[in-house]
Amino acid sequence: MHWYEMKLGGRGHTDSAVSQVCRPDRIADVPKYLEQVGKNGIIVRGSGSSYADQAINEDGAVMMTGRLDSIRSFDPETGELVCEPGVTLRAITELFAPRGFMLPTATASGQHTLGGAIAANIVGMNGHRRTSLARSVNWVEVLLADGTAVRASETENTELFKAVVGGQGLIGIIIQVSVTLLKRPADNVVVERRRTANLNELTEALKSARKTADFCYAWLDTSARADAVGRGVLTTASFTRDPATVPWFSMPKFKLPLPHFFLRLAATPFFKRLRYRLSPADGKTVEPYEKFLYPSDSVRYFTHRGVYQFQASFSEAEGPQAIRRILTEMAQTRVQACRAALVLTKEDTLSYLGSALRGYTISLDFIRRKGLDDFLKHLITVAGEHNGRVSVQDDALLEPRNLVLMYKQLEKFIKVRDAFDPQKKFDSNFGRRLFAKERKNEQ
Numbered sequence: 285m286h287w288y289e290m291k292l293g294g295r296g297h298t299d300s301a302v303s304q305v306c307r308p309d310r311i312a313d314v315p316k317y318l319e320q321v322g323k324n325g326i327i328v329r330g331s332g333s334s335y336a337d338q339a340i341n342e343d344g345a346v347m348m349t350g351r352l353d354s355i356r357s358f359d360p361e362t363g364e365l366v367c368e369p370g371v372t373l374r375a376i377t378e379l380f381a382p383r384g385f386m387l388p389t390a391t392a393s394g395q396h397t398l399g400g401a402i403a404a405n406i407v408g409m410n411g412h413r414r415t416s417l418a419r420s421v422n423w424v425e426v427l428l429a430d431g432t433a434v435r436a437s438e439t440e441n442t443e444l445f446k447a448v449v450g451g452q453g454l455i456g457i458i459i460q461v462s463v464t465l466l467k468r469p470a471d472n473v474v475v476e477r478r479r480t481a482n483l484n485e486l487t488e489a490l491k492s493a494r495k496t497a498d499f500c501y502a503w504l505d506t507s508a509r510a511d512a513v514g515r516g517v518l519t520t521a522s523f524t525r526d527p528a529t530v531p532w533f534s535m536p537k538f539k540l541p542l543p544h545f546f547l548r549l550a551a552t553p554f555f556k557r558l559r560y561r562l563s564p565a566d567g568k569t570v571e572p573y574e575k576f577l578y579p580s581d582s583v584r585y586f587t588h589r590g591v592y593q594f595q596a597s598f599s600e601a602e603g604p605q606a607i608r609r610i611l612t613e614m615a616q617t618r619v620q621a622c623r624a625a626l627v628l629t630k631e632d633t634l635s636y637l638g639s640a641l642r643g644y645t646i647s648l649d650f651i652r653r654k655g656l657d658d659f660l661k662h663l664i665t666v667a668g669e670h671n672g673r674v675s676v677q678d679d680a681l682l683e684p685r686n687l688v689l690m691y692k693q694l695e696k697f698i699k700v701r702d703a704f705d706p707q708k709k710f711d712s713n714f715g716r717r718l719f720a721k722e723r724k725n726e727q
């Protein structure tokens with residue numbers, strides 16, 4: 285058993301903590317490490333791509349799952365894949381795409397581990413077809429605080445399952461996963477990109493795209509004001525047997541993170557207007573599916589300043605009004621997002637700590653600067669006023685009172701956590717930030 289001290293941070297560089305870190309080589313070693321955990325508990329960490337404090341644990345322990353990446357079995361008849369939690373989404377795609385299979389959720393990045401993606405209950409570019417990854421998970425095997433391993437699914441140990449998926453590692457360690465991969469209808473996708481002049485046009489275009497497109501998401505121009513608020517570029521993609529077209533220009537993939545300057549550039553109104561105007565009014569290409577997938581991985585940024593993510597889900601009825609208000613307030617206060625996206629989600633999440641609602645999910649990244657915390661806390665209040673749910677998975681600023689207001693199944697999550705981990709052996713900075721009151725009451 286080997287532990288070492290290490291400073292770890294979130295991908296957004298807003299939070300970091302020094303912890304005792306272990307990296308088990310085999311699943312059989314995981315319970316042995318668990319026995320050695322001290323008073324500040326342990327949190328498990330996949331690829332560490334959550335933005336804030338979800339996978340860090342100040343003065344406590346952190347277990348990295350990167351080496352727990354074995355594939356246990358694959359059934360080509362049913363598509364059932366059984367594997368360890370440290371396998372990345374990209375590795376699954378690279379292994380199984382040549383055999384004609386794909387992951388059920390198409391995320392923006394392939395860096396996430398399967399364990400981390402389930403613990404965050406991720407939503408993808410096909411959220412209008414499959415709300416979140418949890419819906420395609422057959423079962424998870426979870427190592428609990430008392431060292432026992434339990435299988436949970438939508439039909440077996442259901443409450444445990446609903447707390448573990450989207451549970452941010454606070455219930456136990458996912459040590460094995462069964463997920464059904466989908467048969468891919470074709471190798472290529474026909475990708476259509478089209479500008480929309482305002483939010484009405486964009487939401488209508490998204491709603492009509494969900495009837496036919498396999499994937500759809502929109503980029504938002506957050507510099508647009510007045511009648512143009514919510515304008516953007518809608519990207520849709522559907523499988524096709526047509527051959528791939530050779531583009532006259534294709535975005536180069538940057539291996540090294542780009543310096544902070546480029547991130548700042550992406551947040552300027554000038555860049556946004558340029559991007560909007562240069563986007564085709566109506567463009568179509570045929571691309572290999574693997575090229576279309578994981579768009580966020582083509583460019584990475586290095587930033588010392590830190591990036592906050594604000595992601596909120598709204599019902600179909602409240603969504604347009606809430607999103608208009610958020611974008612209008614951003615434009616009025618000249619707060620620019622360096623990344624802004626809108627997707628549709630098919631149904632309410634099944635996970636107790638999940639945020640997705642049937643309707644819209646808006647996702648905004650902001651470079652940290654003076655006064656931004658207060659503005660984002662205000663946006664959290666705005667989301668609450670529109671019966672929205674701010675996602676916990678990459679957030680740094682939610683407070684316990686926000687959770688109580690937004691998460692109707694919060695009590696159930698707390699009950700499962702109390703039942704399976706009364707001593708809070710699984711804990712993190714995130715856990716202490718949002719469930720501190722619960723802890724104080726116990727002491």
Ligand SMILES: Cc1cc2nc3c(=O)[nH]c(=O)nc-3n(C[C@H](O)[C@H](O)[C@H](O)COP(=O)(O)OP(=O)(O)OC[C@H]3O[C@@H](n4cnc5c(N)ncnc54)[C@H](O)[C@@H]3O)c2cc1C
Pocket residue numbers: 295327328329330331332333334335338339349369390391392393395396397398399400401402403404405406407408409451452453454456457458459580581677678
């Ligand atoms: C570039 C980029 C693109 C993204 N795209 C999307 C997207 O398209 N859709 C979306 O929904 N989200 C997206 N995210 C955010 C995403 O939700 C999380 O960052 C990701 O799922 C975390 O995976 P990870 O392996 O990095 O987990 P980590 O960041 O290491 O951990 C995330 C949480 O999962 C827990 N966890 C990790 N492994 C386990 C395990 N084995 N058992 C129990 N708990 C575990 C951790 O304790 C932590 O609370 C994106 C983030 C980035 C940086």
